[in-house]
Amino acid sequence: MAGQSQSIQTLLEAEKDAQKVVQQARQHRTQRLKDARSEATKEIEAYKAQKEQEFKAYEASHAGNTQSVQATVDKETNAKLAAISQQFDESRDAVVKKLLDRVVLVEPELHRNLKKLGA
């Protein structure tokens, strides 16, 4: 009957359409995987940029720190230098005198292992 082949035709076409639908779904899946990768990359970039900013802020803050520490240390050092100079000026002459006095200070002794040779 001619109707039969037509029916079969119709069924075959329906099957084809069905396959097309499924095919589209599969394409969608592939696309989704690609999307996953590209979106992930975007998010990662954003994260990295944020971290970079945080780090730069941290660096800036402690560069300032080093400067201030240096200033403090310098001030302290200069104060100490002044103190040293002052102490030195005060006691210098006394020490020079002490040195010179001791240069001429002599106390001759016989070595402790020796005995005076008696006559």
Place this chain on the structure above:
Amino acid sequence: MASRPMNDEEVLSEMNKMVAFIKQEALEKAREIRVKADEEFAIEKAKLVKQEQQAIDAQYEKKRKGAEVAQKIAHSTLTNKSRLRLLHLREQNLQDLFQAAREQLATLASSSQYVQFLQGVLVQGFLQLLDTEVNIHVREVDAAAAKQAADAASKQYTEISGRQVKYELVTSLSPDLAGGIKLVTGSKRITLDNTLDERLRLLEDRMLPEIRNDLYGNNENRKFYT
């Protein structure tokens, strides 16, 4: 169920039913695929992001540690430089002091106690050498004073040690020296330098702890003093 063959209407209706069935199955399958795809999308994306985030975190942690260490090094260098400046000044002061002492050394040779000093220094020398024959080296300007001192010195030496010494004066010392004597044993093997310059030099070295205390006071960082 019809036991007779279907008519056209029934065939059509059956056909439509079958077509609809096929379509329905396809739609359901497609939906499953889509849902699964979305799930996988989410999982995959989360995995990638987490992976990279961890790597980035580790990277920045390392950078941060590096920066911290660099800062510590910088601070330590500052402290060190500061200490060096202080020490440098102290050293300069010390040299200044010694220089002043050396300059004033010459005045000692013209003092009234000079002969007595020469005598003491001679006796000290004799007692160290313990030789029976000694050459006494002096500056030309000291020749007379030395002769006087040597007589008394040899007597004092005998008194202290019970030994005799025979000496000879040699005016060989350079006039640039500040004063004092050098003794050489008879066999010319041992020299004893008892000049003012040498004595000052020895003192400069040995008196350093005492000088430090006199100039700058005790060291606060030091824990043990005998």
